[in-house]
Amino acid sequence: MLKVENLVKVYKDVRALDGLNLDVKQGQVYGFLGPNGAGKSTTILSLLGLIFPQEGSISLFGEEVFRDGKYDEGKLVKAKARIGYMPEHATLWDFLTPVQTLDIIADAFKIPKAEKEKRIGELLDLVGLKEVRNRKVGKFSKGMRQRLLLAQALINDPELLILDEPMTGLDPKGIAEFKDIIREQKKAGKTVFFSSHILAHVEEVCDTVGVIVKGKLRLEDSIENIKREFLRKAGYTIIIETNRPVDFSGVEWSVTPLGENKYRVLAEGDVREEIHDFVANQGAKILTMQVKEPSLEEIFLKMVK
Template sequence: MSTQAITVENLTKSYGRFRAVDGLTFEVENGEVFGFLGPNGAGKTTTILSMLGIIIPDGGRIQILGMDMAREPLKIKERIGYLPENATVYGELTAWKNLEFFANFYRMSNAEKENRITELLKRVGLWEVRYRKAKTFSKGMKQRLLIAQTLINDPELLILDEPTSGLDPEGAHLVKEVIREAKAEGKTVFFSSHVLSEVEELSDRVGIIVRGKLKAVGPIGDIKRQFMELEGYEIKVETKEPLPEIGHEDITRLERVAPNRAIIFARSDIREWLSKNLSSRGITILSLEIEEPSLEDVFLKTIYGREEK
């Protein structure tokens, strides 16, 4: 059995002269949560719709759960759950009828449908309003119903496009819990989001796409280390005694914030050298740590910054 839930190879798609996706290649492992990032117009939605068989790419190959999307789209769709960014519910139908409508697309007995709908409505907190028409729901309640709809077939792979967009904190918390539960159950989650702290919190790995090309992919820690190697290290040091003058060829700037505290900007991780140097001069180190960038720092500086050059 393949260890990849998603394999995208050399995916290309153009609209006239505009190339939305340009030779995109990446893999998503079974059972992992993969965050897909990029600015507006980067090609995220085109990639997702190609993965779902909704858009036919100009070139490349897509495999989902070990099956070729071009050859077995219906079999694939039976095993995935998809939540579009701007999905809507059927307002004239009740919460129960909305889920029943989608359950009818899958091979489920009446008893299985009833049990699944009951389970999901309770899970998303809509059991008490199951017979109310969806048009009377708040945006958050509608999103809860859409989440239940996405899970109706107990999918092996969840593809979520901006799943917390416009939600209140309670609704966003529910979405994150669904993602965590899916991972705990061994399912795979592929999701895009503009909330970078959310991606950092939930993802095992991320992919960053800009102008149709993949700029970075891997565990967040690895991407941050690559960023620091390129942009430099920010090292905070605090000592018991006043800090003496520090000289090293890789130090680009030193900011003293107190007689015994400083922030050192360096081209490499000089903590080991710094520790030995200060200790040899009789200086007691109280703390010595690298200020790790957030995913937002990496995203803004390495993606938007480079694109402006």
């Protein structure tokens, strides 16, 4: 669906992309993470032919649209007809209303009139702008602009939806609606490639995550695998509660009492069975046992460091 190989983009003396590799499969909701200046937006702009990388290749829908500094404009235009893009920090034309905006964007895709009108109505309903359909965009709040930006990205019913920090400026209700829309896209078999710095959002809607640091992909996997791997490397934190006190002296794990009959065990691996046996050997019983999962944020911070 989307493949990037050894992409290099240098701005003056800054190497924004340093041999980036990406492989996004059809139907994936791919969360693209990275600290500020890591190269997220540069990657997205390259995918759309908006900037010129110096080296590498980009393939969209199985067609190579870019190689070593040159876009194949014919192939790129064809690919863009199947893509929806929502940019970061953008506004739309202030003098147009949402209906006029979507109408003119639909014209770029040569959508027939009847279909266009139907689609515009559906989208304005979907993003909650039906009531303000004839108000000038110049009078919109940041959140309303974001909603319209999403609507324009969906006008062509895209197979690949590229979203750059899409939830910035949205209120909690808007964020929830936004996540629903992404889930709907996934259900419909669409591919979503979306960058965000709000990791909780990524964790909730994405099935695969890529972490870019200094222009290089440092990690790419499913969230489950990433967490498992992180636990394997960084160690397990297990919280247990027993029916009576347990003496943990002599064990190879680090144990900290947390209160009456409650302990935190830090171990290199998954030692839940060993803990169970150890407690049982002392004639005690485990009432609760919980492996504390790392948040994506913890993993991300560790990666960035």
